[in-house]
Amino acid sequence: MSTSVDSASALIPAVACGDIAAFEAVYDRYSGTLYALLLRILGNAEDAQEVLQESFVKVWTTARMFDAARGSEVAWLISIARSKGIDKLRSRKIRSDRENDAGREISIQSSFVDKTTGADNAILSQERIAVRNALAELPEAQRIALELAYFEGLSQSEISERLNEPLGTVKTRMQLGMKKLRDRLQAFR
Amino acid sequence: MITHEEAQEIAALDAIGAASPDEELTLHEHLAGCAECRRVRDEYAEAVTLLARGLDPVTPPAEVRERVVSGDASNVVDARSRFGAGAWWLATAATLFLALWGWRELAMRVEREKYNTQQAENRRLAEENVRLAQRNDKLSAEMAALASAGTRTISLSGQQASPSASARVFLEPEKRRAVVFFYNLPANAKDKSYQLWIITSKPQSAGVFDVTGNGNASITIENLPVATEIKALAVTLEPRGGVAQPTNTNFFVMGSSSL
Numbered sequence: 001m002s003t004s005v006d007s008a009s010a011l012i013p014a015v016a017c018g019d020i021a022a023f024e025a026v027y028d029r030y031s032g033t034l035y036a037l038l039l040r041i042l043g044n045a046e047d048a049q050e051v052l053q054e055s056f057v058k059v060w061t062t063a064r065m066f067d068a069a070r071g072s073e074v075a076w077l078i079s080i081a082r083s084k085g086i087d088k089l090r091s092r093k094i095r096s097d098r099e100n101d102a103g104r105e106i107s108i109q110s111s112f113v114d115k116t117t118g119a120d121n122a123i124l125s126q127e128r129i130a131v132r133n134a135l136a137e138l139p140e141a142q143r144i145a146l147e148l149a150y151f152e153g154l155s156q157s158e159i160s161e162r163l164n165e166p167l168g169t170v171k172t173r174m175q176l177g178m179k180k181l182r183d184r185l186q187a188f189r
Numbered sequence: 190m191i192t193h194e195e196a197q198e199i200a201a202l203d204a205i206g207a208a209s210p211d212e213e214l215t216l217h218e219h220l221a222g223c224a225e226c227r228r229v230r231d232e233y234a235e236a237v238t239l240l241a242r243g244l245d246p247v248t249p250p251a252e253v254r255e256r257v258v259s260g261d262a263s264n265v266v267d268a269r270s271r272f273g274a275g276a277w278w279l280a281t282a283a284t285l286f287l288a289l290w291g292w293r294e295l296a297m298r299v300e301r302e303k304y305n306t307q308q309a310e311n312r313r314l315a316e317e318n319v320r321l322a323q324r325n326d327k328l329s330a331e332m333a334a335l336a337s338a339g340t341r342t343i344s345l346s347g348q349q350a351s352p353s354a355s356a357r358v359f360l361e362p363e364k365r366r367a368v369v370f371f372y373n374l375p376a377n378a379k380d381k382s383y384q385l386w387i388i389t390s391k392p393q394s395a396g397v398f399d400v401t402g403n404g405n406a407s408i409t410i411e412n413l414p415v416a417t418e419i420k421a422l423a424v425t426l427e428p429r430g431g432v433a434q435p436t437n438t439n440f441f442v443m444g445s446s447s448l
């Protein structure tokens with residue numbers, strides 16, 4: 001990784017100043033996470049690559065809007081990619097197609113070759129394991145409700161229909177799940 | 190108004206994109222004045238990204254990186270143009286700009302129309318106010334004439350032109366003022382006016398008036414000649430706005446003063 005910026009937390013501000021090396025560093029550090037997210041949302045490599053590119057264009061053009069006081073840069077990047085992924089999902093109405101594509105994610109992930117540095121990879125892997133453990137602590141019903149909203153962009157009522165559960169129950173599950181995620185957040189800051 | 194607890198419950202849903210439009214609106218109104226709930230909202234926004242951070246990373250194809258970061262930063266845009274269907278983002282930006290511009294223009298036009306409508310309404314109300322004030326003055330004068338102890342009455346009867354018509358004059362000699370009520374006169378044409386004449390040594394105009402619909406009308410006369418000089422009162426139909434002297438003797442109502 002070649003960058004004039006050593007501190008990960010300063011990457012986005014550097015991008016905001018037009019630092020190409022910082023922009024490359026952001027891509028190298030986070031593109032794998034964002035691409036995995038987009039594959040999960042879109043279930044389609046071509047769409048995921050297109051949206052990934054759109055996401056990085058937005059990162060470049062809106063880096064000045066990043067506010068470290070409000071959250072981490074990875075969260076900011078994920079928010080951009082997730083928002084664009086859900087927009088794409090909705091615009092192409094590919095939800096039904098996506099269900100038919102179940103399992104594709106596994107074959108895509110099998111081709112994964114991590115290009116992050118060894119140190120980055122180790123840190124990210126540790127964080128990932130910790131995140132998974134935190135997510136595993138969520139009751140399954142809460143986790144499913146959150147995943148349907150987050151990865152499929154479903155509304156409360158759509159989740160209620162999908163799960164055949166009362167709307168109030170779904171809402172409560174999501175709120176409880178989000179509180180637990182927020183409680184776990186300190187470990188990843 | 191919602192409590193902080195309610196706001197934070199909605200913030201949890203908003204962070205994951207599951208808040209309803211009404212909830213979003215309520216939340217944003219609350220957040221505008223609540224730093225603590227804004228902090229909680231930001232924490233939820235950060236927390237929800239854990240769902241993505243738990244995924245195994247998947248390296249995108251090398252050509253994607255090439256398109257995104259090769260060369261200088263302007264290639265990011267250029268690459269997107271090559272990759273997608275044309276200069277999509279420029280088109281999007283232009284569309285957004287035009288939409289915002291159009292919205293601004295529309296909003297300004299609406300505001301201008303509202304302003305003009307309001308101004309017109311203000312003018313109408315001002316005119317109505319003047320009209321009502323005049324009517325109030327007229328009614329006050331009529332009431333005073335009717336109620337005064339010194340008021341004398343003169344009856345005018347219908348003539349050949351309008352046998353069923355009549356009029357009653359309430360005359361206040363001390364104030365040299367009179368109120369005249371006309372009944373059952375035929376409606377006058379738009380280019381004509383009724384004109385009341387006070388006949389002393391010669392006719393003097395006491396005013397013009399119109400009659401519509403029910404055939405009734407009233408006028409108030411100020412600065413009357415001295416009552417003892419009034420010999421009679423009569424009404425003729427004259428060119429609109431009245432004339433200095435009667436143009437005809439075709440009286441509609443007429444009566445003699447007995448003062």
